[in-house]
Amino acid sequence: MTKPRTSIWRYVCLALLPASGLALADVAAENRGAQRYMAQLEQRFKCPEAVFRKVQQALDAKDLPVHLQASQAARRQTKLVFYVEYFKQMPKMNQQMLLAQPEALQQMAAEMGMSAAQLKAALTSGVAAVAKPAQFMSRRSAEISLKSDLGPLCDAQCLDNLRWSLIMALTGWKTACLSCSDDFLSLVVIDGRLWLDQRVGKWLRQAPVLSPELFPLKGEANATRARVSAQAHGMAAPEPLSKPMEAVPFELVDMGDPTLRRVCTAPKPAAGQTDVLQRVQGMVCGTDRSAHLATAARMQLQLKNGPTSCGASEAFLGCGQPDNTIEITFDKTRYSFANVFGTKDMVVGPGDSPVLSGMAVLFHEVGHWFGLPHLGYKLDEIPDMMQDTYLDNACASELNLLLMSNMSDEAHAQRFRTGGGYKRAKQGTGRQ
Numbered sequence: 341m342t343k344p345r346t347s348i349w350r351y352v353c354l355a356l357l358p359a360s361g362l363a364l365a366d367v368a369a370e371n372r373g374a375q376r377y378m379a380q381l382e383q384r385f386k387c388p389e390a391v392f393r394k395v396q397q398a399l400d401a402k403d404l405p406v407h408l409q410a411s412q413a414a415r416r417q418t419k420l421v422f423y424v425e426y427f428k429q430m431p432k433m434n435q436q437m438l439l440a441q442p443e444a445l446q447q448m449a450a451e452m453g454m455s456a457a458q459l460k461a462a463l464t465s466g467v468a469a470v471a472k473p474a475q476f477m478s479r480r481s482a483e484i485s486l487k488s489d490l491g492p493l494c495d496a497q498c499l500d501n502l503r504w505s506l507i508m509a510l511t512g513w514k515t516a517c518l519s520c521s522d523d524f525l526s527l528v529v530i531d532g533r534l535w536l537d538q539r540v541g542k543w544l545r546q547a548p549v550l551s552p553e554l555f556p557l558k559g560e561a562n563a564t565r566a567r568v569s570a571q572a573h574g575m576a577a578p579e580p581l582s583k584p585m586e587a588v589p590f591e592l593v594d595m596g597d598p599t600l601r602r603v604c605t606a607p608k609p610a611a612g613q614t615d616v617l618q619r620v621q622g623m624v625c626g627t628d629r630s631a632h633l634a635t636a637a638r639m640q641l642q643l644k645n646g647p648t649s650c651g652a653s654e655a656f657l658g659c660g661q662p663d664n665t666i667e668i669t670f671d672k673t674r675y676s677f678a679n680v681f682g683t684k685d686m687v688v689g690p691g692d693s694p695v696l697s698g699m700a701v702l703f704h705e706v707g708h709w710f711g712l713p714h715l716g717y718k719l720d721e722i723p724d725m726m727q728d729t730y731l732d733n734a735c736a737s738e739l740n741l742l743l744m745s746n747m748s749d750e751a752h753a754q755r756f757r758t759g760g761g762y763k764r765a766k767q768g769t770g771r772q
Protein backbone atom coordinates (compact mmCIF):
# COMPACT_ATOMS: atom_id res chain seq x y z
CA MET A 341 0.00 0.00 0.00
CA THR A 342 1.70 3.24 -1.14
CA LYS A 343 -1.07 5.72 -0.35
CA PRO A 344 -0.83 7.80 2.81
CA ARG A 345 -2.44 6.04 5.77
CA THR A 346 -5.31 8.41 6.32
CA SER A 347 -8.14 7.00 8.33
CA ILE A 348 -10.60 6.94 5.41
CA TRP A 349 -8.13 5.04 3.24
CA ARG A 350 -7.60 2.54 6.02
CA TYR A 351 -11.34 1.89 6.16
CA VAL A 352 -11.46 1.35 2.44
CA CYS A 353 -8.63 -1.19 2.73
CA LEU A 354 -10.40 -2.97 5.56
CA ALA A 355 -13.63 -3.11 3.60
CA LEU A 356 -11.81 -4.64 0.64
CA LEU A 357 -10.21 -7.38 2.70
CA PRO A 358 -11.86 -10.69 1.89
CA ALA A 359 -13.20 -12.79 4.75
CA SER A 360 -10.17 -15.03 4.25
CA GLY A 361 -7.83 -12.12 4.94
CA LEU A 362 -8.13 -12.59 8.69
CA ALA A 363 -4.75 -12.76 10.35
CA LEU A 364 -3.64 -16.17 11.56
CA ALA A 365 -3.48 -14.90 15.13
CA ASP A 366 -7.12 -13.78 15.01
CA VAL A 367 -8.22 -17.16 13.70
CA ALA A 368 -6.26 -18.94 16.43
CA ALA A 369 -7.88 -16.73 19.07
CA GLU A 370 -11.36 -17.51 17.72
CA ASN A 371 -10.56 -21.24 17.78
CA ARG A 372 -9.40 -21.00 21.39
CA GLY A 373 -12.54 -19.05 22.32
CA ALA A 374 -14.67 -21.72 20.67
CA GLN A 375 -12.91 -24.55 22.55
CA ARG A 376 -13.57 -22.76 25.82
CA TYR A 377 -17.22 -22.20 25.03
CA MET A 378 -17.77 -25.73 23.73
CA ALA A 379 -16.43 -27.23 26.97
CA GLN A 380 -18.98 -25.19 28.97
CA LEU A 381 -21.73 -26.15 26.59
CA GLU A 382 -21.09 -29.87 27.00
CA GLN A 383 -21.68 -29.49 30.73
CA ARG A 384 -24.68 -27.26 30.18
CA PHE A 385 -26.47 -29.69 27.86
CA LYS A 386 -25.76 -32.88 29.77
CA CYS A 387 -29.07 -34.19 31.14
CA PRO A 388 -29.11 -34.65 34.91
CA GLU A 389 -28.96 -38.16 36.36
CA ALA A 390 -32.70 -38.11 37.16
CA VAL A 391 -33.54 -37.52 33.49
CA PHE A 392 -31.15 -40.28 32.44
CA ARG A 393 -33.03 -42.68 34.75
CA LYS A 394 -36.44 -41.58 33.39
CA VAL A 395 -35.26 -42.36 29.87
CA GLN A 396 -33.96 -45.77 30.90
CA GLN A 397 -37.31 -46.52 32.59
CA ALA A 398 -39.21 -45.46 29.48
CA LEU A 399 -37.04 -47.69 27.30
CA ASP A 400 -37.32 -50.63 29.71
CA ALA A 401 -41.10 -50.24 30.04
CA LYS A 402 -41.47 -50.20 26.22
CA ASP A 403 -44.32 -47.71 26.40
CA LEU A 404 -42.84 -45.34 23.84
CA PRO A 405 -45.01 -43.77 21.13
CA VAL A 406 -44.66 -45.28 17.64
CA HIS A 407 -42.16 -42.74 16.29
CA LEU A 408 -39.80 -43.41 19.21
CA GLN A 409 -40.05 -47.17 19.04
CA ALA A 410 -37.15 -47.31 16.61
CA SER A 411 -35.08 -46.42 19.61
CA GLN A 412 -35.69 -49.87 21.11
CA ALA A 413 -33.90 -51.49 18.19
CA ALA A 414 -31.34 -48.71 18.13
CA ARG A 415 -30.59 -49.28 21.79
CA ARG A 416 -29.53 -52.83 21.04
CA GLN A 417 -27.63 -51.64 17.99
CA THR A 418 -25.78 -49.03 20.05
CA LYS A 419 -24.74 -51.70 22.51
CA LEU A 420 -23.52 -53.97 19.75
CA VAL A 421 -21.47 -51.17 18.15
CA PHE A 422 -19.94 -50.56 21.54
CA TYR A 423 -19.06 -54.23 22.14
CA VAL A 424 -17.57 -54.64 18.69
CA GLU A 425 -15.49 -51.50 19.04
CA TYR A 426 -14.36 -52.52 22.50
CA PHE A 427 -13.45 -56.00 21.29
CA LYS A 428 -11.25 -54.49 18.56
CA GLN A 429 -9.22 -52.70 21.19
CA MET A 430 -8.65 -55.70 23.46
CA PRO A 431 -5.28 -57.45 23.40
CA LYS A 432 -5.38 -60.56 21.17
CA MET A 433 -5.10 -62.88 24.17
CA ASN A 434 -8.15 -61.35 25.87
CA GLN A 435 -10.09 -61.62 22.62
CA GLN A 436 -9.36 -65.35 22.46
CA MET A 437 -10.35 -65.77 26.10
CA LEU A 438 -13.68 -64.03 25.59
CA LEU A 439 -14.51 -66.04 22.48
CA ALA A 440 -13.80 -69.22 24.43
CA GLN A 441 -16.38 -68.39 27.12
CA PRO A 442 -19.83 -69.41 25.89
CA GLU A 443 -21.65 -68.21 29.03
CA ALA A 444 -20.15 -64.73 28.86
CA LEU A 445 -20.99 -64.48 25.16
CA GLN A 446 -24.49 -65.77 25.82
CA GLN A 447 -25.04 -63.18 28.53
CA MET A 448 -23.82 -60.29 26.36
CA ALA A 449 -25.81 -61.54 23.37
CA ALA A 450 -29.01 -61.76 25.43
CA GLU A 451 -28.77 -58.02 26.20
CA MET A 452 -29.12 -57.38 22.48
CA GLY A 453 -31.67 -60.07 21.77
CA MET A 454 -29.28 -62.04 19.59
CA SER A 455 -27.69 -65.46 19.76
CA ALA A 456 -24.17 -66.09 21.01
CA ALA A 457 -23.24 -67.24 17.49
CA GLN A 458 -24.50 -63.95 15.97
CA LEU A 459 -22.54 -61.95 18.51
CA LYS A 460 -19.43 -63.99 17.87
CA ALA A 461 -19.76 -63.36 14.14
CA ALA A 462 -20.13 -59.61 14.73
CA LEU A 463 -17.12 -59.51 17.06
CA THR A 464 -14.81 -61.46 14.78
CA SER A 465 -15.87 -59.65 11.60
CA GLY A 466 -15.72 -56.25 13.29
CA VAL A 467 -18.99 -55.30 11.60
CA ALA A 468 -21.73 -53.99 13.85
CA ALA A 469 -23.86 -51.87 11.54
CA VAL A 470 -26.94 -53.67 10.29
CA ALA A 471 -29.24 -50.79 9.42
CA LYS A 472 -28.40 -48.81 6.29
CA PRO A 473 -27.92 -45.22 7.43
CA ALA A 474 -29.48 -42.24 5.64
CA GLN A 475 -27.38 -40.85 2.78
CA PHE A 476 -27.19 -37.61 4.71
CA MET A 477 -24.98 -39.36 7.27
CA SER A 478 -22.10 -39.62 4.81
CA ARG A 479 -22.10 -36.09 3.35
CA ARG A 480 -18.50 -34.94 3.35
CA SER A 481 -19.18 -31.22 3.30
CA ALA A 482 -21.81 -28.62 4.10
CA GLU A 483 -22.61 -25.30 2.44
CA ILE A 484 -24.41 -22.96 4.82
CA SER A 485 -25.52 -19.34 4.64
CA LEU A 486 -26.86 -16.89 7.14
CA LYS A 487 -29.53 -14.33 6.34
CA SER A 488 -30.16 -11.64 8.91
CA ASP A 489 -33.14 -9.28 9.02
CA LEU A 490 -31.84 -7.87 12.30
CA GLY A 491 -29.82 -4.97 10.87
CA PRO A 492 -27.77 -3.15 13.52
CA LEU A 493 -29.04 -5.50 16.25
CA CYS A 494 -26.50 -8.03 14.96
CA ASP A 495 -23.25 -6.53 13.61
CA ALA A 496 -20.38 -8.32 11.83
CA GLN A 497 -18.90 -9.75 15.01
CA CYS A 498 -22.36 -10.88 16.13
CA LEU A 499 -22.80 -12.71 12.81
CA ASP A 500 -19.41 -14.37 13.31
CA ASN A 501 -20.53 -15.56 16.73
CA LEU A 502 -23.72 -16.93 15.19
CA ARG A 503 -21.68 -18.85 12.62
CA TRP A 504 -19.65 -20.30 15.46
CA SER A 505 -22.84 -21.09 17.38
CA LEU A 506 -24.00 -23.09 14.36
CA ILE A 507 -20.64 -24.86 14.18
CA MET A 508 -21.06 -25.85 17.83
CA ALA A 509 -24.53 -27.25 17.18
CA LEU A 510 -23.07 -29.24 14.27
CA THR A 511 -20.25 -30.43 16.52
CA GLY A 512 -22.69 -31.64 19.17
CA TRP A 513 -24.80 -33.70 16.79
CA LYS A 514 -21.85 -34.90 14.72
CA THR A 515 -20.18 -36.21 17.86
CA ALA A 516 -23.36 -38.01 18.85
CA CYS A 517 -24.02 -39.51 15.44
CA LEU A 518 -23.16 -43.20 15.62
CA SER A 519 -24.14 -43.94 12.07
CA CYS A 520 -22.43 -40.92 10.50
CA SER A 521 -19.35 -41.82 8.48
CA ASP A 522 -15.99 -40.82 9.96
CA ASP A 523 -15.49 -38.30 7.14
CA PHE A 524 -19.01 -36.83 7.59
CA LEU A 525 -18.78 -33.01 7.38
CA SER A 526 -15.02 -33.00 6.93
CA LEU A 527 -15.48 -29.41 5.82
CA VAL A 528 -18.18 -26.86 6.54
CA VAL A 529 -18.45 -23.61 4.62
CA ILE A 530 -20.52 -20.79 6.11
CA ASP A 531 -20.72 -17.60 4.05
CA GLY A 532 -17.34 -18.34 2.48
CA ARG A 533 -15.54 -19.08 5.74
CA LEU A 534 -14.09 -22.57 6.06
CA TRP A 535 -14.18 -24.91 9.04
CA LEU A 536 -12.44 -28.28 8.94
CA ASP A 537 -12.85 -31.32 11.12
CA GLN A 538 -9.76 -30.86 13.32
CA ARG A 539 -8.45 -34.29 12.40
CA VAL A 540 -8.50 -33.24 8.74
CA GLY A 541 -6.80 -29.91 9.49
CA LYS A 542 -4.10 -31.62 11.51
CA TRP A 543 -3.46 -34.19 8.80
CA LEU A 544 -3.29 -31.53 6.08
CA ARG A 545 -0.64 -29.65 8.01
CA GLN A 546 1.41 -32.53 9.36
CA ALA A 547 1.21 -35.51 7.01
CA PRO A 548 4.53 -36.04 5.19
CA VAL A 549 2.65 -36.59 1.91
CA LEU A 550 -0.84 -35.36 0.97
CA SER A 551 -2.54 -37.82 -1.30
CA PRO A 552 -6.07 -39.22 -1.42
CA GLU A 553 -4.98 -42.81 -0.73
CA LEU A 554 -3.28 -41.73 2.51
CA PHE A 555 -6.25 -39.71 3.79
CA PRO A 556 -6.94 -41.02 7.31
CA LEU A 557 -10.76 -40.98 7.28
CA LYS A 558 -12.11 -43.85 5.23
CA GLY A 559 -15.81 -43.08 5.09
CA GLU A 560 -16.66 -45.82 7.57
CA ALA A 561 -19.38 -45.58 10.22
CA ASN A 562 -17.69 -43.87 13.08
CA ALA A 563 -16.58 -46.36 15.66
CA THR A 564 -14.60 -43.80 17.65
CA ARG A 565 -17.69 -41.83 18.39
CA ALA A 566 -19.63 -44.98 19.14
CA ARG A 567 -17.20 -45.54 21.94
CA VAL A 568 -17.59 -42.01 23.26
CA SER A 569 -21.34 -42.30 23.19
CA ALA A 570 -21.42 -45.71 24.85
CA GLN A 571 -19.32 -44.38 27.69
CA ALA A 572 -21.41 -41.30 28.04
CA HIS A 573 -24.49 -43.45 28.37
CA GLY A 574 -23.44 -45.59 31.22
CA MET A 575 -22.37 -48.70 29.35
CA ALA A 576 -19.24 -48.94 31.43
CA ALA A 577 -16.22 -50.59 29.88
CA PRO A 578 -14.95 -53.64 31.75
CA GLU A 579 -11.48 -52.11 31.83
CA PRO A 580 -10.16 -48.62 31.12
CA LEU A 581 -9.95 -47.75 27.45
CA SER A 582 -6.52 -46.97 26.17
CA LYS A 583 -7.31 -43.80 24.23
CA PRO A 584 -8.87 -40.59 25.56
CA MET A 585 -12.28 -39.56 24.24
CA GLU A 586 -12.35 -37.19 21.30
CA ALA A 587 -14.94 -34.47 20.89
CA VAL A 588 -14.08 -34.09 17.18
CA PRO A 589 -14.61 -30.34 17.00
CA PHE A 590 -14.14 -28.13 14.00
CA GLU A 591 -11.44 -25.54 13.49
CA LEU A 592 -11.80 -22.31 11.58
CA VAL A 593 -8.98 -22.10 9.05
CA ASP A 594 -7.19 -19.18 7.51
CA MET A 595 -7.22 -19.61 3.73
CA GLY A 596 -3.82 -17.93 3.52
CA ASP A 597 -2.20 -20.28 6.05
CA PRO A 598 0.96 -21.42 4.19
CA THR A 599 1.03 -24.73 6.07
CA LEU A 600 -2.44 -25.43 4.70
CA ARG A 601 -1.84 -24.18 1.16
CA ARG A 602 0.31 -27.22 0.42
CA VAL A 603 -3.05 -28.93 -0.21
CA CYS A 604 -3.10 -26.99 -3.51
CA THR A 605 -0.62 -29.43 -5.06
CA ALA A 606 -2.29 -32.64 -3.82
CA PRO A 607 -3.06 -35.10 -6.63
CA LYS A 608 -6.56 -35.88 -7.88
CA PRO A 609 -8.34 -38.90 -6.39
CA ALA A 610 -8.65 -42.11 -8.40
CA ALA A 611 -12.02 -43.87 -8.59
CA GLY A 612 -13.15 -44.96 -5.14
CA GLN A 613 -10.76 -42.64 -3.31
CA THR A 614 -11.82 -39.75 -1.10
CA ASP A 615 -12.34 -36.32 -2.69
CA VAL A 616 -12.05 -34.41 0.59
CA LEU A 617 -8.70 -32.95 -0.53
CA GLN A 618 -10.29 -31.62 -3.72
CA ARG A 619 -13.11 -30.08 -1.69
CA VAL A 620 -10.56 -28.28 0.49
CA GLN A 621 -8.62 -27.23 -2.64
CA GLY A 622 -11.78 -25.75 -4.07
CA MET A 623 -12.09 -23.47 -1.05
CA VAL A 624 -8.44 -22.71 -0.23
CA CYS A 625 -6.94 -22.62 -3.73
CA GLY A 626 -10.01 -21.38 -5.62
CA THR A 627 -10.12 -24.42 -7.89
CA ASP A 628 -12.98 -26.75 -8.83
CA ARG A 629 -15.80 -26.66 -6.28
CA SER A 630 -18.20 -28.85 -8.24
CA ALA A 631 -17.93 -31.96 -6.02
CA HIS A 632 -18.59 -29.84 -2.94
CA LEU A 633 -21.43 -27.86 -4.48
CA ALA A 634 -23.08 -30.94 -6.01
CA THR A 635 -23.22 -33.03 -2.85
CA ALA A 636 -22.83 -30.66 0.11
CA ALA A 637 -25.50 -30.77 2.78
CA ARG A 638 -27.27 -27.39 2.58
CA MET A 639 -28.68 -25.09 5.18
CA GLN A 640 -29.81 -21.49 5.40
CA LEU A 641 -30.23 -19.91 8.82
CA GLN A 642 -32.62 -16.95 8.77
CA LEU A 643 -32.68 -14.49 11.66
CA LYS A 644 -36.12 -12.90 11.52
CA ASN A 645 -37.69 -10.00 13.33
CA GLY A 646 -41.22 -11.11 12.53
CA PRO A 647 -43.12 -14.39 12.55
CA THR A 648 -41.59 -17.62 11.21
CA SER A 649 -43.25 -19.74 8.54
CA CYS A 650 -44.58 -21.97 11.35
CA GLY A 651 -46.79 -19.21 12.79
CA ALA A 652 -46.99 -16.13 15.00
CA SER A 653 -43.87 -15.23 16.97
CA GLU A 654 -45.93 -15.31 20.19
CA ALA A 655 -46.35 -19.04 19.57
CA PHE A 656 -43.20 -20.18 17.75
CA LEU A 657 -39.51 -19.35 18.29
CA GLY A 658 -38.11 -21.44 15.48
CA CYS A 659 -39.17 -23.21 12.33
CA GLY A 660 -37.33 -25.74 10.21
CA GLN A 661 -38.41 -26.50 6.66
CA PRO A 662 -37.89 -29.36 4.19
CA ASP A 663 -35.76 -27.09 1.96
CA ASN A 664 -33.28 -26.89 4.87
CA THR A 665 -34.17 -23.34 5.82
CA ILE A 666 -34.09 -22.72 9.55
CA GLU A 667 -35.86 -19.61 10.85
CA ILE A 668 -35.50 -18.10 14.30
CA THR A 669 -37.55 -15.11 15.35
CA PHE A 670 -36.11 -12.30 17.47
CA ASP A 671 -39.49 -10.56 17.70
CA LYS A 672 -39.61 -9.26 21.31
CA THR A 673 -37.09 -11.98 22.12
CA ARG A 674 -33.44 -11.99 23.09
CA TYR A 675 -31.12 -14.99 23.01
CA SER A 676 -27.74 -15.92 24.41
CA PHE A 677 -25.29 -17.41 21.91
CA ALA A 678 -21.66 -18.50 21.84
CA ASN A 679 -19.11 -15.73 22.13
CA VAL A 680 -15.68 -16.66 20.82
CA PHE A 681 -14.37 -13.10 21.28
CA GLY A 682 -14.92 -12.87 25.03
CA THR A 683 -15.81 -14.83 28.13
CA LYS A 684 -19.48 -13.91 28.48
CA ASP A 685 -22.35 -15.19 26.35
CA MET A 686 -23.35 -12.92 23.49
CA VAL A 687 -26.89 -11.61 23.95
CA VAL A 688 -28.78 -10.64 20.78
CA GLY A 689 -32.23 -9.17 20.43
CA PRO A 690 -34.32 -6.10 21.04
CA GLY A 691 -34.88 -4.17 24.27
CA ASP A 692 -34.97 -5.87 27.62
CA SER A 693 -37.04 -8.92 26.76
CA PRO A 694 -36.12 -12.08 28.72
CA VAL A 695 -33.03 -13.91 27.49
CA LEU A 696 -33.61 -17.43 26.13
CA SER A 697 -30.89 -19.91 25.28
CA GLY A 698 -30.21 -19.37 21.58
CA MET A 699 -27.92 -22.39 21.70
CA ALA A 700 -30.83 -24.62 22.79
CA VAL A 701 -32.89 -23.26 19.88
CA LEU A 702 -30.05 -23.82 17.40
CA PHE A 703 -29.38 -27.33 18.70
CA HIS A 704 -33.09 -28.07 18.32
CA GLU A 705 -33.28 -26.89 14.71
CA VAL A 706 -29.95 -28.45 13.72
CA GLY A 707 -31.21 -31.67 15.35
CA HIS A 708 -34.08 -31.63 12.82
CA TRP A 709 -31.55 -31.02 10.06
CA PHE A 710 -29.83 -34.23 11.15
CA GLY A 711 -33.20 -35.97 10.88
CA LEU A 712 -34.49 -36.01 14.45
CA PRO A 713 -38.25 -35.65 15.03
CA HIS A 714 -39.94 -33.98 17.99
CA LEU A 715 -40.04 -36.38 20.92
CA GLY A 716 -43.55 -35.36 22.03
CA TYR A 717 -43.17 -37.63 25.04
CA LYS A 718 -43.23 -36.78 28.76
CA LEU A 719 -42.25 -33.12 28.35
CA ASP A 720 -42.45 -32.57 32.10
CA GLU A 721 -40.09 -35.42 32.95
CA ILE A 722 -37.69 -35.44 30.02
CA PRO A 723 -36.66 -31.85 29.17
CA ASP A 724 -34.93 -32.97 26.00
CA MET A 725 -33.91 -30.31 23.45
CA MET A 726 -35.92 -32.16 20.77
CA GLN A 727 -39.23 -31.73 22.62
CA ASP A 728 -41.61 -29.48 20.66
CA THR A 729 -41.50 -26.75 23.32
CA TYR A 730 -38.57 -24.59 24.40
CA LEU A 731 -37.33 -25.24 27.93
CA ASP A 732 -34.62 -23.27 29.72
CA ASN A 733 -33.25 -26.54 31.09
CA ALA A 734 -33.25 -28.30 27.72
CA CYS A 735 -30.63 -31.05 27.56
CA ALA A 736 -29.53 -33.85 25.24
CA SER A 737 -30.96 -37.20 26.34
CA GLU A 738 -30.17 -40.67 25.08
CA LEU A 739 -33.42 -40.80 23.09
CA ASN A 740 -31.96 -38.57 20.37
CA LEU A 741 -28.81 -40.59 20.09
CA LEU A 742 -30.78 -43.78 19.76
CA LEU A 743 -33.09 -42.30 17.13
CA MET A 744 -30.13 -40.96 15.20
CA SER A 745 -28.28 -44.26 15.20
CA ASN A 746 -31.31 -45.82 13.53
CA MET A 747 -31.84 -43.06 10.96
CA SER A 748 -32.99 -44.26 7.56
CA ASP A 749 -33.53 -42.21 4.40
CA GLU A 750 -37.30 -42.33 5.01
CA ALA A 751 -36.96 -41.04 8.57
CA HIS A 752 -34.58 -38.30 7.39
CA ALA A 753 -37.02 -37.20 4.71
CA GLN A 754 -39.72 -36.76 7.38
CA ARG A 755 -37.59 -34.56 9.59
CA PHE A 756 -39.45 -31.27 9.25
CA ARG A 757 -42.86 -32.63 8.38
CA THR A 758 -44.15 -33.82 11.71
CA GLY A 759 -44.95 -31.50 14.57
CA GLY A 760 -44.35 -28.04 13.08
CA GLY A 761 -42.25 -25.35 14.74
CA TYR A 762 -40.42 -24.96 18.04
CA LYS A 763 -42.97 -23.60 20.49
CA ARG A 764 -42.36 -20.88 22.98
CA ALA A 765 -42.76 -22.08 26.59
CA LYS A 766 -46.08 -21.10 28.17
CA GLN A 767 -45.80 -18.40 30.79
CA GLY A 768 -44.49 -19.82 34.04
CA THR A 769 -43.21 -23.10 32.62
CA GLY A 770 -39.77 -24.19 31.56
CA ARG A 771 -38.01 -21.86 33.93
CA GLN A 772 -36.33 -24.18 36.37
Ligand SMILES: [Zn+2]
Pocket residue numbers: 660704705708714728760761762
Ligand atom coordinates in the same frame (compact mmCIF):
# COMPACT_ATOMS: atom_id res chain seq x y z
ZN1 LIG B 1 -38.87 -28.52 16.06
